[in-house]
Amino acid sequence: MGDTTPFDEMHNADGSVREPYRALAQWLDEQPDKALTLMQSDAEAIFRKLGITFAVYGSDEGTEKVIPFDVIPRIIAAQEWRRLSKGIEQRVKALNAFLYDIYHRQEILKAGRIPEKLILQNSAFCPEMMGLEPAKGVYAHIIGVDIVRVGPDEYYVLEDNLRTPSGVSYMLEDREAMMQLAPDLFQRCKVAPVENYPENLRRTLDSVAPAGAGSSPNIAVLTPGIYNSAYFEHSFLADQMGAQLCEGPDLFVDGGKVYMRTTTGPERVDVIYRRIDDDYLDPLTFRPDSMLGVPGLFDAYRAGNVTLVNAPGTGIADDKAVYTYVPEIIEFYLGEKALLNNVPTYNCTDSDKRAWVFDNIQDLVVKEVHGSGGYGMLIGPTSSKAQREEFKKKIEARPDNYIVQPTLALSTCPTFVNAGIAPRHVDLRPYVLIGDEVRITPGGLTRVALKKGSLVVNSSQGGGTKDTWVLED
Amino acid sequence: MRMLGRTAQNLFWLSRYVERAENMARLLEVGYRMSLTSRREGGASEHLMSMMQAAEVDEEFNKKHKTADVDTVAHFMMFDPDNASSVYSCLMAARTNARSVRTAITTDMWESLNGAWLEFSQIKPRDVRGAKLLGLLQWVKQLSHQFRGALLGTILRDDGFAFSQAGNFVERADNTARILDMKYYVLLPRAKMIGGDLDIQQWTLILRAASAHRSYRHVYHDRYKAHNIADFLILRPEMPRSLIFCARAIELTLDSLSELYGKRQDCHEAASQMRAMVEGTTMETIFAHGLHEFLTEFIARNNRVTECLSESYNFY
Numbered sequence: 001m002g003d004t005t006p007f008d009e010m011h012n013a014d015g016s017v018r019e020p021y022r023a024l025a026q027w028l029d030e031q032p033d034k035a036l037t038l039m040q041s042d043a044e045a046i047f048r049k050l051g052i053t054f055a056v057y058g059s060d061e062g063t064e065k066v067i068p069f070d071v072i073p074r075i076i077a078a079q080e081w082r083r084l085s086k087g088i089e090q091r092v093k094a095l096n097a098f099l100y101d102i103y104h105r106q107e108i109l110k111a112g113r114i115p116e117k118l119i120l121q122n123s124a125f126c127p128e129m130m131g132l133e134p135a136k137g138v139y140a141h142i143i144g145v146d147i148v149r150v151g152p153d154e155y156y157v158l159e160d161n162l163r164t165p166s167g168v169s170y171m172l173e174d175r176e177a178m179m180q181l182a183p184d185l186f187q188r189c190k191v192a193p194v195e196n197y198p199e200n201l202r203r204t205l206d207s208v209a210p211a212g213a214g215s216s217p218n219i220a221v222l223t224p225g226i227y228n229s230a231y232f233e234h235s236f237l238a239d240q241m242g243a244q245l246c247e248g249p250d251l252f253v254d255g256g257k258v259y260m261r262t263t264t265g266p267e268r269v270d271v272i273y274r275r276i277d278d279d280y281l282d283p284l285t286f287r288p289d290s291m292l293g294v295p296g297l298f299d300a301y302r303a304g305n306v307t308l309v310n311a312p313g314t315g316i317a318d319d320k321a322v323y324t325y326v327p328e329i330i331e332f333y334l335g336e337k338a339l340l341n342n343v344p345t346y347n348c349t350d351s352d353k354r355a356w357v358f359d360n361i362q363d364l365v366v367k368e369v370h371g372s373g374g375y376g377m378l379i380g381p382t383s384s385k386a387q388r389e390e391f392k393k394k395i396e397a398r399p400d401n402y403i404v405q406p407t408l409a410l411s412t413c414p415t416f417v418n419a420g421i422a423p424r425h426v427d428l429r430p431y432v433l434i435g436d437e438v439r440i441t442p443g444g445l446t447r448v449a450l451k452k453g454s455l456v457v458n459s460s461q462g463g464g465t466k467d468t469w470v471l472e473d
Numbered sequence: 474m475r476m477l478g479r480t481a482q483n484l485f486w487l488s489r490y491v492e493r494a495e496n497m498a499r500l501l502e503v504g505y506r507m508s509l510t511s512r513r514e515g516g517a518s519e520h521l522m523s524m525m526q527a528a529e530v531d532e533e534f535n536k537k538h539k540t541a542d543v544d545t546v547a548h549f550m551m552f553d554p555d556n557a558s559s560v561y562s563c564l565m566a567a568r569t570n571a572r573s574v575r576t577a578i579t580t581d582m583w584e585s586l587n588g589a590w591l592e593f594s595q596i597k598p599r600d601v602r603g604a605k606l607l608g609l610l611q612w613v614k615q616l617s618h619q620f621r622g623a624l625l626g627t628i629l630r631d632d633g634f635a636f637s638q639a640g641n642f643v644e645r646a647d648n649t650a651r652i653l654d655m656k657y658y659v660l661l662p663r664a665k666m667i668g669g670d671l672d673i674q675q676w677t678l679i680l681r682a683a684s685a686h687r688s689y690r691h692v693y694h695d696r697y698k699a700h701n702i703a704d705f706l707i708l709r710p711e712m713p714r715s716l717i718f719c720a721r722a723i724e725l726t727l728d729s730l731s732e733l734y735g736k737r738q739d740c741h742e743a744a745s746q747m748r749a750m751v752e753g754t755t756m757e758t759i760f761a762h763g764l765h766e767f768l769t770e771f772i773a774r775n776n777r778v779t780e781c782l783s784e785s786y787n788f789y
Contacts, residue, residue, distance in 0.1 A: 048591065049584055049587065049588060049591075218474060225573075226569065226572045226573050231572070232575075235572075235575035235576050236575075238576050239575065239576040244474055244477060245575075245576050246477065247479070249479070249789070250477050250478075250479055260477060261477060261478045261479070261787050261789070262474075262475035262476060262477055262478060262787065263475055263476050263477075263478055263481045263632060263734070263786040263787055264475050264734055264736075264786075265787070267474065267475050
């Protein structure tokens, strides 16, 4: 870490092309001038026409942007992926076991492996979930694990995202666009398909339906509505799965059961893939001012008459303060060593530690414990003096609200920018489905920081996406 | 799985708003042409005002503007978000409804509408004057045609289709009735059977607003006559914007819903009554009872169809 050149996904240090990228490199060489420029503008037109847009919070109402799509794919070799997916599977199994334990006997707390206070006084802990038996014992059915790579064999998990991870529609549409733009490239590389994600999602949701639901359960995708930044994804997934896309007012609870209001009257709902936060799910149980949720939903859930995906209260397992303990969690429940690294993470509550953090802040990343989307974050090496001073004040005022990590040298991947093809930093979010079995879609969403040198890949802050290929043997 | 009541509602209004955008473009075109040819002092402004009355946006206009000159009116009818029926507002509302039911409409329908919206957003209102205005109005009509084409060519013939068709024809019936009502007095029978220049100008306006000035000749093989014009737009079943055509289409559409759902409801009765108003009657009978009264009742019955439909199928 520090000044050394980051690992490049495509090129070795001596400039030669890494094995998985051979066919791509050759293809790029063969492209006539301007071909990539044309592809880039075609891609933009494809996305805008399909309405694959996202709303940026804080900008004018109705402003919709297209997430920039980069035409150069990110490629992962088959054996690289096998290692990664093993590590991911281990992690998501352990985290679900952890959630079951936390909302039942709390053995891990009794064993003193995690401080009780960290869990029980955490705002992400959901006491209403205590003792509840979710279908198949699964709490987090849909997980998007954020992973960065810093070397040929070195991966770190940044975040686990067990609440309502988004972005999977971009994974699917990026592939669709790439196949339209460069069909010949797919003939030269054996790329593992991602297209069955919606089918697998449907199977996962079916598998966790309540006992009485029958062989073809009624599935609803619950969205906050068209002004939500991820609305496109909600409608896309509902469409692809043949599920009903509902807003809160479309659903109601009667006699402990959930129904949707259809043109011919009430129809029972068995599984709700909800894309609204815990707090807004049910004004009777959680935030009383919520207009997005369904009154009585939580009671229906407790009664086992409907399955909520993901379960409320999963946030306790991806909390940034709990994150530090994930290797511990894996060992405790599975008796295995973690296959994927955690980023070393420090808190600032101790005054000595704080002094060290302040001395080294220009080399560190500071994150708000409950922040997301790249907001409320300081990246030391690219920050200004004023920003660093501001964060010192913030940390001083509320030390428990921040965690600190070393700045990782995120790998780079060749990216088509104004100046031509240049390396840009990337991360990776594979999507995992957990129901009757664990299903991991090969690849995932690669986010790329389009600004030179930037480490922030979030689409709200100038990040783009790339199609992500896992090669088959 | 049955369709959500809200989805049915969105489909109904999606089609209504696209149809309304088209009708607003027609009305503005007529108002604009009339204002150009008016030779009287203040005549241009009067034409524009009566056009806005027909569109039921005159009150909102008067709140914002003192004088009705062509540019102000054109801007108000095309681009003003405060005017709930401006082309801008209609397209915005149509697209919002479409976004809410992305899963219930086809990709072709979405792309047609979304593409139109994106193009429309690129237009700078300042640049739209004179000949450019007519070009733009033509474009609005075409986008409506294109959307309807995408709909008819791709949508499943299920309940969703029925709700969108209902919206389309309820809006069109409303529009034709309002255009007629705006100028009903120039259509009344008079002792002198041949209209003066002014009458002919007004009749042209009415026919143009319904895109009927050419097809009129095909049906009547005659010069413009008040009686024929009223007959054409009210009682002619082959005229796709006439009241009888729309009323029949609405009844048929709702009947298909009752067949699909196995249940007749209040909206079916309402639609059937509205159709009966225009079926088996003559212009003589209508004139005898009063054209204005007839149109007022028709508009009220048409509104009643929407109300009943909303109740019968759980719009909310």
